[in-house]
Amino acid sequence: MFKTRITELLGIEYPIVGGAMMFLSRAPLVAAVSEAGAVGVLASAIYKDRESFRDELKKIRDLTDKPVAVNLSLFPMIRPIDNRDYLEILLEQGIGIVETSGHELPQDLVDDIKSSGVKWMHKSAAVRHAKKAERMGADAVTVVGYENGGATGKYDVTTMVLVPATREAVEVPVIGGGGVVDGRGLAALLALGADGIIFASRLVLSEEAGIHENTRKALLEAGIYDTTLVMRAIGATHRALMNEAALKVRELDEKGGTLEEMLPLIMGTQSDKVYFEGQTEVGMNYISQGVGLMHEVKPAAEIIHEMVEQAEGIFKRFQG
Ligand SMILES: Cc1cc2nc3c(=O)[nH]c(=O)nc-3n(C[C@H](O)[C@H](O)[C@H](O)COP(=O)(O)O)c2cc1C
Missing domain, CATH: 3.20.20.70 (Aldolase class I)
Incomplete structure (x- = not known):
């Protein structure tokens, strides 16, 4: 199809x-x-x-x-x-x-x-x-x-x-x-x-x-309003889950903060701790507004096959 x-x-x-x-x-x-x-x-x-x-x-x-x-x-x-x-x-x-x-x-x-x-x-x-x-x-x-997770550009x-x-x-x-x-x-x-x-x-x-159970839970509990834009002040706007680290970066953004000031919060090593050690608040957890529509952890193949089936169903409904 x-x-x-x-x-x-x-x-x-x-x-x-x-x-x-x-x-x-x-x-x-x-x-x-x-x-x-x-x-x-x-x-x-x-x-x-x-x-x-x-x-x-x-x-x-x-x-x-x-x-x-x-x-x-x-x-x-x-x-x-x-x-x-x-x-x-x-x-x-x-x-x-x-x-x-x-x-x-x-x-x-x-x-x-x-x-x-x-x-x-x-x-x-x-x-x-x-x-x-x-x-x-x-x-x-x-x-x-x-809406997207990760880099969003500057035009919104x-x-x-x-x-x-x-x-x-x-x-x-x-x-x-x-x-x-x-x-x-x-x-x-x-x-x-x-x-x-x-x-x-x-x-x-x-x-x-393969992300940590704590981080899965934080994402499964998040709604469509629980993300925020970060790093706009340094020309690298990203969307991430609103956690302690993201809120601190947002404060720096509002004050026109610098890369050096943000670095301890946005470094990849901090995101590694979020994803793989379950320290959910210490770094950026990049995610889309669609997080509020994500309700289950599943194998990737299941996610994709369900996506295709659902879209096919939608098009069929309109043909009928
Ligand atoms: C955790 C995470 C990390 C990402 N890392 C990169 C990256 O390294 N390079 C890149 O081009 N895009 C990256 N993206 C963006 C995705 O490839 C993709 O373009 C975007 O997430 C699609 O929007 P969605 O999140 O709403 O599905 C990342 C997105 C997420 C959620």
């Missing part, structure tokens, strides 16, 4: 991308998403050296031979290894899809991606970045709206508006996301003109993400 330009382009069964998540998108989750008929995206930035990145790709290949993608982050960060190293290794390991994300698109990296022959998707939170990526040769563009445009606006602005296939947690979201974004959807927050509560 869901044959779209995205299923054709990526060689997948359903027009669904399981978005890359720093900390969580490792081999078990990525492979489970791809095995279920969507496409999983490995977050390369988790891996701090060439060997550990290569080993993770090998683990994925042991778990699935379906298409998988790797995210190359263009967000400013202290990165011990260069995106070109990741690119070289993912090509060596036979990965066929690369997703870049961020605002800046370095021409030389784009040239390397294009000449390698992989499929290239670029993700941003703005129509103008999508248009630029299309001009630079992206095979598909992804846009995520204000909702998924409801951003997706059709991007559809009008580019010719290449569009993947839309931000707030999608189930088949209602999938059906809605296809109706808005997307060729596929991206979702990630729902997968934080997949079995394979």
